[in-house]
Amino acid sequence: MISLIQKYNVPGPRYTSYPTVPFWDEEKFTEQQWIHDVKETFKISNQTDGISLYIHLPFCESLCTFCGCNKRITKRHEVELPYIQAVIKEWRMYCNLFSRKPNIKEIHLGGGTPTFFSVENLTLLIHGIFETANKATNYIFSFEGHPNNTTKEHLQTLYDLGFRRVSFGVQDYSPKVQEAIHRMQSFHNVSKVTLLAKEIGYTSIGHDLIYGLPFQTLENVEDTILKTKSLLPDRISFYSYAHVPWLKGNGQRGFNDEDIPQSEAKRQLYELGKKMLLEIGYVEIGMDHFALPSDEMYLAFTNKTLHRNFMGYTASKTDVMIGLGVSSISDSWNSFAQNEKSLDAYYIKINANTLPVFRGHHLTNEDLIIRQHILNLMCHFETSWENESQFFPEIYEVLDSLYEMQQDGLLVIQDKKLTVTDLGKAYVRNICMAFDLRLKKVAPQTELFSMTI
Template structure:
């Protein structure tokens, strides 16, 4: 990859887990309107049999990892567990009353924070409370994020017995100096322990999260990390670009931009890691993801059922995502709704019997069309508009903005479709940005996103 392309396209841009992206949400639904959108999406999911996805945000962590941009609360007080779970179940009960019948749950993900901050006993209370008035799909995708330092065999066994078959461990980098600067010390032995325990118990998909572009990270540390990953043989790997956003994540101010690998140096970290992963049998899927050919994520990429939402990539689409917990985002396809971010505010709203959604966006007809094109590109590196309901004048404006990208040999545009070339895949965020009508109509005065390359 040439330095000139890296320099040209290394600009701030969204990761497109949604469209419109959160900074460009405009028409926020009130509580009654939100309930209408949820009920309609639930009805459609029942007709199609698609079921719903459930994301549960567990925000507590015992220590601050300075690289992290998630909504979290740092505490060593585990007495917070039970009251928070009680609130989650109250919020879920409000949705159950809104549905009026048992929902079919196709996908469940526990995110954080650190879900394994919670004891196995309390996680069991939470999941059994969720499932008590629900129906699980025949082959549900149930996953959780585990910290290698505090995930116990009891955590793994308890969640497995409840139906979880996928676990994601945050590794980031095995280099000790990198771990120290990002305040995420976790010895290889801890990662090996939880990985082997998960395999022994029977988890069918183990994911490792790795990050390139971290402070003090070098080519040697990336090579060393991948070599250790190859020994442990996870089924999936998320190989993310570090997002430096100190204006929203103050912990990142503990180091400076001078500590970060930049431009060509950072891209070399990715290219080297990618090559090593592919040599080890991991196939690139969508953006930032790799998996073995036996994993359902790879199979979904081959049969074009790959889907992307606020939880990242999944093996199949669902038309309704319900987010429970502080800061969680729900998605009805026609509207987004985000819960109050501060835990105390979230709990107060739920305890008053109110849906804790404090902002959102109702999608216009144009939004829905652009959203589908960006989703297609993020999942299949291809989109087309030769079907009814796939064209809007805003698309033509986006195609004009893609002229330079096509001249650089990254994509091919025909009369009715866009195809991303292999050389264009590292620039998929830039390609999607060209179609982002909201972004171009409202150019930000300050930086909102991390860099794309």
């Protein structure tokens, strides 16, 4: 008898957006329409929720072979200042478009390795942003820290600048696994920065863990979770390793395919980790995320204000998210726009005083409806089409395609509402794919996505 994992372990998106990037209608995208959309949404969002900033800081001193992010490997720290100056210049281009001074609700520094940058240059960046902006009420600033190079000075300086959330990339504590993914870091280093962050006053400390890494065993996951328990971070991201070696430059050919746990074995790693996290007192929040009941992410989940965008899960939602830096993606709710992915191309446009956008997508009315359904499923494990605004003609086809999943106990459909069961949470990406009309209309002819399980 075929197992659920064998049946549903297929390539699929992680749905940090809808439409997903491979299905953007780039031919219809224009920078003029993007500027119009972001200006119009800003007028409303800035006065109510404020806006969000994602700032991509791409530099790393060494290459981690599990990583699919846009990065530039270098040990030359003289690259920092020119990049910070370019990002500030890009931000001011956006400020010139806006009708009034932006109120920033959320900032996230991602990478790459944000703590590659010196505290002086990070201070210059944040001060440069707020020369032309205000902090919104109840703002949330967060950054990603590498345990090996995040110093007490980093933590204190960013705290003084308003940051209260930090996430540390841990992945796994096994030396064999760490060697395979070229990410050698000790529990001592993770413990040191976690305790420092708590001592300084950070209110939400996260650890990023990954299951399905090369050579990873059940014993490795158990050891990692037990060590995590001793530090008790406020939230945990327990991601599935996305094996996408076809992406140029991501370094994922540093080990053989047979070294990676597959299907049932991989899922056992997750189930063990999840069981242990729940026993410790964490609550499952969205896909692959866990939080202590005291964390704002848990409160957002219970209040149904949890949101998901290109930064992942967030405890608050703004309709405008500006992505600054190379490869960053911006969102005006009605449109997406992505910056140049090459650092050289990014600098050329910045130096020419033009927005460094190279592609995007303008959402249709159908896109907006499907986007909301997928957001509902990813954030709340349920969605409804009872309200006329969330109805779309293909809903009956979608429901037909979900029949087998309902028979398998992954979801319940009744009274124009779909609810994901506890069993179905592991397959929420597959459920979302049933709503993904663009994926259904144009099946990918090449490898695009990692496996869903």
